[in-house]
Amino acid sequence: xxxxxxxxxxxxxxxxxxxxxxxxxxxxxxxxxxxxxxxxxxxxxxxxxxxxxxxxxxxxxxxxxxxxxxxxxxxxxxxxxxxxxxxxxxxxxxxxxxxxxxxxxxxxxxxxx
Numbered sequence: 001x002x003x004x005x006x007x008x009x010x011x012x013x014x015x016x017x018x019x020x021x022x023x024x025x026x027x028x029x030x031x032x033x034x035x036x037x038x039x040x041x042x043x044x045x046x047x048x049x050x051x052x053x054x055x056x057x058x059x060x061x062x063x064x065x066x067x068x069x070x071x072x073x074x075x076x077x078x079x080x081x082x083x084x085x086x087x088x089x090x091x092x093x094x095x096x097x098x099x100x101x102x103x104x105x106x107x108x109x110x111x112x113x
Contacts (some may be wrong), residue, residue, distance in 0.1 A: 019050040029058055037065045071102040080104060085111035 014021065024045040031038040043060035073094060082093045085108045093111065100106030 017050075019048065022047045022049075024056075029060070033067075036067060039063050039065055071098060073097045073102055077102070077104055081107045081111065084108045087111045 024047055026043050026045055027041075029040040029043045029045065031040075040058055040060040040062050043058050046057045048055050048057065077097060078090055078093050081097060081104055082088060082090060084104075085093070085096075087093055093107070096107040096110045097104070100110060
C-alpha cells in the first residue's frame with residue numbers, strides 16, 4: 001500500500017480509475033513448469049481487474065518441486081532385455097530399464113555387469 005493514504009480513500013481512487021480488486025480464497029497455488037513446479041501454500045491472492053485485463057498478486061509460503069522424467073517401459077522391452085541379458089527376474093530387469101532411462105542396450109549392459 002501507499003504510505004499515509006487511508007485505505008478507504010485508496011479504494012475510492014481505484015474505483016474512479018476503473019480498477020477493481022478482489023480477494024480470492026485458496027489453500028494452494030501450483031504453477032506447473034516444464035522442469036519444476038512452484039507450489040505456494042497458504043496463499044493470499046488478490047485479483048486485480050483494470051482496463052479489461054485481469055492480473056493476480058500471490059504471496060505465501062513458496063517451495064519448488066522438481067519433476068522426474070516419466071519413462072514408459074513396455075512389456076516387450078522387459079522381455080527383450082531379459083532374453084538378451086539372461087536375467088529372469090523381471091523386477092530387476094524393469095529397474096535396470098528405469099535406471100537407464102528406457103535405453104534397452106544400457107539396461108542389458110547394467111545387468112551383465
